[in-house]
Amino acid sequence: MLGWHAVMMAQDRFPRPEFESGYVYPEHQLPLQREPYWEYIDVALLIGTLSLASWLAIKKRSREGLVWLSVFSLAYFGFVREGCVCPVGSVQNVALSLFNSDYTIPITVLLFFIIPLVYALAFGRVFCAGVCPLGAIQELTGFRPVKLPKAVESVMITFPFLYLGLSVLSAATESQFLICRYDPFVGIFRLDAPYTMVIFGGLLLIAGIFINRPYCRYFCPYGVLLNIFSRFSSRHLTITPAECTNCRLCEDVCPYDAILPSDISAPSEEPQKERRRFIIYVILIPFFAAAGLLLFRNLSPLFTGLNSNVQLAREIRAEKEDGIPAISKAAVAFKEAGKTETELFDEEVKIHERFRKGSAWVGLFLGISFGLSLVSLSTRTRRTGYVPHKGKCYSCGRCFKYCPVHVNNNKIG
Amino acid sequence: MIVQAVTLNHRAAVKIPVNENNTIGMKENRNKYQTRRDFVRKAGKILIVAPVISLPVVLSKKVSASGNVWQIDPHKCTQCGQCKAKCVLTPSAVKAVHAYVMCGYCDLCGGYLRQGVKTISTAAEDQMCPTAAITRKFVEEPYFEYTINEDLCDGCGKCVKGCADFGNGSLYLQINQNLCVYCNECSIARNCPSDAVSRVSDRMQYLPKEKKAGE
Numbered sequence: 001m002l003g004w005h006a007v008m009m010a011q012d013r014f015p016r017p018e019f020e021s022g023y024v025y026p027e028h029q030l031p032l033q034r035e036p037y038w039e040y041i042d043v044a045l046l047i048g049t050l051s052l053a054s055w056l057a058i059k060k061r062s063r064e065g066l067v068w069l070s071v072f073s074l075a076y077f078g079f080v081r082e083g084c085v086c087p088v089g090s091v092q093n094v095a096l097s098l099f100n101s102d103y104t105i106p107i108t109v110l111l112f113f114i115i116p117l118v119y120a121l122a123f124g125r126v127f128c129a130g131v132c133p134l135g136a137i138q139e140l141t142g143f144r145p146v147k148l149p150k151a152v153e154s155v156m157i158t159f160p161f162l163y164l165g166l167s168v169l170s171a172a173t174e175s176q177f178l179i180c181r182y183d184p185f186v187g188i189f190r191l192d193a194p195y196t197m198v199i200f201g202g203l204l205l206i207a208g209i210f211i212n213r214p215y216c217r218y219f220c221p222y223g224v225l226l227n228i229f230s231r232f233s234s235r236h237l238t239i240t241p242a243e244c245t246n247c248r249l250c251e252d253v254c255p256y257d258a259i260l261p262s263d264i265s266a267p268s269e270e271p272q273k274e275r276r277r278f279i280i281y282v283i284l285i286p287f288f289a290a291a292g293l294l295l296f297r298n299l300s301p302l303f304t305g306l307n308s309n310v311q312l313a314r315e316i317r318a319e320k321e322d323g324i325p326a327i328s329k330a331a332v333a334f335k336e337a338g339k340t341e342t343e344l345f346d347e348e349v350k351i352h353e354r355f356r357k358g359s360a361w362v363g364l365f366l367g368i369s370f371g372l373s374l375v376s377l378s379t380r381t382r383r384t385g386y387v388p389h390k391g392k393c394y395s396c397g398r399c400f401k402y403c404p405v406h407v408n409n410n411k412i413g
Numbered sequence: 414m415i416v417q418a419v420t421l422n423h424r425a426a427v428k429i430p431v432n433e434n435n436t437i438g439m440k441e442n443r444n445k446y447q448t449r450r451d452f453v454r455k456a457g458k459i460l461i462v463a464p465v466i467s468l469p470v471v472l473s474k475k476v477s478a479s480g481n482v483w484q485i486d487p488h489k490c491t492q493c494g495q496c497k498a499k500c501v502l503t504p505s506a507v508k509a510v511h512a513y514v515m516c517g518y519c520d521l522c523g524g525y526l527r528q529g530v531k532t533i534s535t536a537a538e539d540q541m542c543p544t545a546a547i548t549r550k551f552v553e554e555p556y557f558e559y560t561i562n563e564d565l566c567d568g569c570g571k572c573v574k575g576c577a578d579f580g581n582g583s584l585y586l587q588i589n590q591n592l593c594v595y596c597n598e599c600s601i602a603r604n605c606p607s608d609a610v611s612r613v614s615d616r617m618q619y620l621p622k623e624k625k626a627g628e
Contacts, residue, residue: 013517013580013581014517014581015517016514016515016517016518017518019552019553019556021553023552023558025513026513027513028621030510030587030619031510031589031590031591032590032591033618034590034591034615034618039480082594084595084596084597092598094468094472097472097475097476098472103475103481103612104475104476104477104481105477106477106480106615107476107477107478110468110469113468114469117465118465121461121462176598176603177597177598180596180598181598181600186501187501190501190502190594192503193501194501194600228461231457232454232457232458232461329493329604329606332606333491333606333607334606336491337607
């Protein structure tokens with residue numbers, strides 16, 4: 001208490017001396033300003049690398065080119081620029097600026113959010129293929145791909161949706177930036193980080209040797225958006241440069257389970273039955289949405305723990321009601337700062353209200369996503385050849401070399 | 414965008430029932446949208462493109478070219494020591510800075526000397542700064558000029574606390590914008606117990622203490 005008062009009242013105890021020796025006051029000792037031009041170079045390079053990746057994946061069909069592009073992206077966006085700005089994290093800035101009046105989003109961050117999505121809409125997930133430094137470090141260390149059981153895989157790929165929902169909720173309520181806090185590789189890019197970050201990143205990289213791109217597949221929240229956008233892409237990487245011969249050589253090569261087999265030989269179901277199932281699933285979507293909404297609305301007190309003010313209020317209340325001493329640094333600072341408990345609890349109620357609204361939207365989004373994925377499971381496309389799953393495919397080009405079909409300009413035979 | 418989407422929906426309302434009732438006729442009845450699948454694809458595409466394209470418009474008032482940087486408000490700072498510990502950089506990007514205009518040039522400096530020292534000397538055991546980042550230079554009796562060596566400073570804030578408690582408060586902590594790596598969420602800001610670290614405009618990257626002593 002005494003210390004704090006001393007801080008508040010401290011200044012001006014001693015008058016400024018009147019020097020007789022002609023002493024000249026030095027400049028106010030402030031460090032240099034930041035130069036912002038790097039970010040514009042980043043945006044230009046982002047467009048350049050994305051264009052190059054699209055060309056390599058779709059026109060040139062060169063896995064080697066994509067690997068070298070990944071090396072460049074890892075070196076530049078990763079180690080030189082130390083992982084920031086990245087589109088994965090920009091999701092939170094966009095959410096924060098949408099739902100808060102006093103935050104202004106830098107134009108470069110907004111561009112970093114939009115540009116890869118536009119490219120995904122045109123050419124598929126080329127951002128993942130050779131531009132994203134997080135993807136690149138995993139792509140380059142995935143030496144021994146192992147396939148996970150289908151059931152495990154399909155449960156795990158729902159996690160990014162939840163992660164996206166929670167991190168948008170957390171950013172929009174001004175609580176914290178979850179994606180940045182739990183970014184696994186930024187510590188490696190900076191060669192300096194808290195040990196928890198290094199352990200998480202290291203474990204992911206080791207797991208990634210066998211289960212390739214674990215972060216992209218089971219965590220990346222931006223990947224969810226890219227996945228959705230890429231499904232509608234105008235042009236997309238193809239496994240074969242010409243007509244698929246159904247030779248099945250590429251069937252097992254994709255470590256990401258992103259190759260859809262040809263179904264010319266699959267037994268066809270009765271169209272009537274298929275249609276009925278489709279209609280039932282479509283009708284179920286609103287129910288899933290409502291269920292998600294209600295579930296998450298009721299779960300919202302759980303999420304409010306993400307907010308530091310709520311944590312503080314809980315700690316103070318625990319001290320008041322149960323006599324558990326509040327000893328965290330925030331509690332000590334709160335007691336010294338002279339903010340009243342009523343103010344703090346009022347604020348807590350407001351934050352709770354925001355979380356309740358936000359959680360309902362997150363639940364709605366998750367429910368609709370779940371319903372739509374069921375619908376897409378029930379619809380059957382007639383595929384006459386092996387094609388990449390446009391949503392899951394990272395356009396990494398591993399499958400190119402397994403396709404025996406080659407387009408040769410000097411006609412054979 | 415919205416107008417287009419509406420026309421599409423209108424078409425769908427007209428067309429899809431026809432297809433459903435007349436599956437055989439579907440093949441002859443091909444026009445712009447050859448199958449329902451194509452239609453769903455196009456509608457979905459427009460549905461997801463529209464929000465992203467409209468983002469710059471929606472956010473037009475909230476976009477700035479200059480952006481934000483993280484900075485410490487010296488009037489909120491309590492010198493708790495988190496700046497040294499929680500920065501993602503080691504040593505921290507937070508450094509002590511000195512407002513000479515506020516300094517009392519004291520011989521018995523609370524920021525330079527440890528509390529309860531027996532002698533006023535430049536010996537290491539007498540110094541407040543654990544890394545000896547503050548040097549002092551004799552100006553004239555009884556005044557000394559204090560300078561911070563930024564390369565040695567690790568942002569622990571001990572000198573700041575000492576100066577605030579016993580002096581004029583001319584020493585304070587600031588985030589060095591040349592060292593800061595601009596994490597999207599500053600790790601110090603998340604841990605700061607007094608909410609002293611916040612985003613400030615890129616145009617004014619430092620929050621200097623300007624109050625002149627004796628005025």
